[in-house]
Amino acid sequence: MAIFFDEQKEIFRLTTEHTAYFIGIVDGTYVGHIYYGPRMEDCGCGYLLRTKESPLPPSENIWDKAAFADAFPYEYSTWGVGDFRNPCLCVRTAQGSRTCELSYESYRILEGKPDLPGLPSAFAGENGAAETLEIVCRDTCIGLKVILRYSMFADSDALMRSVLLVNEGEEELYLERVLSACLDMDDESYQMLTLPGSWARERHMEYRPLRHGSQEVSSQRGISSHQAQPFVALTTPNITETTGEVYAMHFVYSGNFQAQVELSQFDTVRMTMGIHPQGFEWVLKPGESFAAPEVVCVYSNQGLRAMTHTFHELYRNHLIRSRYLHQKRPVLLNNWEATYFDFDADRLLAIAKEAGEAGVEMLVMDDGWFGKRNHDHCSLGDWQVNEEKLPGGLAALTANLKKLGMKLGIWFEPEMVSKDSDLYRAHPDWAIHIPGRELTMSRGQYILDLSRPEVIEYVYESVAEILRNAEIAYVKWDMNRQMTEIGSTFLDAAHQGELCHRYVLGVYELQERLLKEFPDLLLENCTSGGGRFDPGMLYFSPQIWCSDDTDAGERLAIQEGTALLYPLSTIGAHVSVCPNHIVGRVTPFETRGYVALGGTFGYELDITKLSEEEHRLMREQIALYHTYQPLIREGDYYRIASARENHQYDCFSVVAKDRSEVLVTFIQTAARANYHSRKIRLAGLNPRAAYRWQETGEIYAGETLMMGGILVPPLMGDYAGRLMHFVEVR
């Protein structure tokens, strides 16, 4: 990793082990993007900015500066001076103008990586070397300073970008659009890879061709959302796991976002990412600054796998702070699909008793333990234990669980208030709403206005008070609706456009405080399943509930899309009963375990209703978890075959960092009559090592496993699965 400025050529060079990023200054003013790709070092690449061909730069062609602006590959685009592609920045002045033009002013190269105030961002960590380039630009007409930040770590090929705005003028500025990153390149017949979805159908990989004009993936729901992951990648055609180029951006943010790819009249592409401008406006007083959240950029010319590994390593080494990152997570049983709201202490303890005997280590009490919450239309905000359901409160429950050798985890939905709640009756103003306009109900609840300091205080104290008074090892932090009628009675008219961003900052502040006061807490974020599965939340919780769809078949595609970016150790996955509550599908109990092992692993069922055979299988699964969890948590993930593509089977593997073992998960989604075994080529092994297939005792050469493959015999039935473990013979 190194950042270098060639003073003579006015070129910045940023290199990681395998990549290089070049930025050039034209006319001493315009900051242009020269190159992002495989590592090279030659600063003689400035000609790639095409400054010797028409339209010439303004120093030689001032009579047609607009033509230059219309084509120049800007590092950070602005609106109003001739660049008619998507802008990163749009600033309104007190006089009402919206034009902004940035001129290069200076640069700094810093050791380390500065934090972003109030925002999650990648950090160097104790032993990680980092370097940061700050390019300072200015619009002198409006007194705005813009600092473009680029950071890299010694052990990563990722490039982190963010932007800091400072009002150094005399008047207020109104930020209408502040994106975090822009990448202008020539088109190479790119296709766009995104992870669209829906509730219970999150993050399915999807490719689309680029068309002239702008295409986007975005969320205006107040959360990053089930529908759109804050991720976009451009890939060369026919990209595979190991061949082809990919340019990816992933947003470290948990609210509204917009990622656009614009194919221009000259067949250049502009890729941008940042906070969604819809409804956004931030008042920047003289002297104030605004930090745009971080975008992680990853480039690979070795196909998707290298991109995935770069994201996984970055998030494991530089984003997830939890002490549980490298620890075995307890085997938990969550009572949601077991009981929904219909439980009391006796029922929970009956489940816990059998679960404990099977090897479950923690009972997670989900929604329904507080206020009068026997259905989803009331009591959010009234965080007092319902002693009718739980006599003696949490103290009695934890004491009884302790006797069974089990810990307690608990569910909260802290950001919400039910219409039917004491909190709402006392403070209707605390809900996000617009006075005089009917507030749209969703799941019978409203969203609390986290821009209000007293709401932050109330929410924090409600959760903390419970945790202070009971031995709770784990919190599932849920969030179950999207934003409508976005208004705050706390903010004045000029600041209403800040609400969505202030809300996200409020969520971050709450979780930061919680983890400070309860450093041993294992936090799992959740948003109606995986509606806020984003790098921002990962900064606070080492695992996120992946989807409310616990069907093993559906989960293959959901977890595949999730694992495109996120390590398996972050993916909340549980075994549930069949027919599955969401899709009604019946899959073998074993397969449900194999799929859940590809995540954090746990149960979401009423064990008292399981057969003896299922009890036995459950004990076996838990033993598998104990055996394989260090490998799954710490190893390298490989996508091997996707049922999404071949409609017959799915296969992924996890290889130990030292390549001494590999666990292969194979699920046959559709059985086929009269057919031979499946040939599966493994990856990531030592070609010169020998490996023992533990289940058969057979020995294979690493190179044969990778080039020739293994033969998986046909299995009986749809969704039959198999785990295969290979260990190096030394």
Ligand code: DGJ
């Ligand atoms: C949505 C979550 O995703 C579920 O797991 C469960 O906790 C429910 N909310 C409870 O209301």
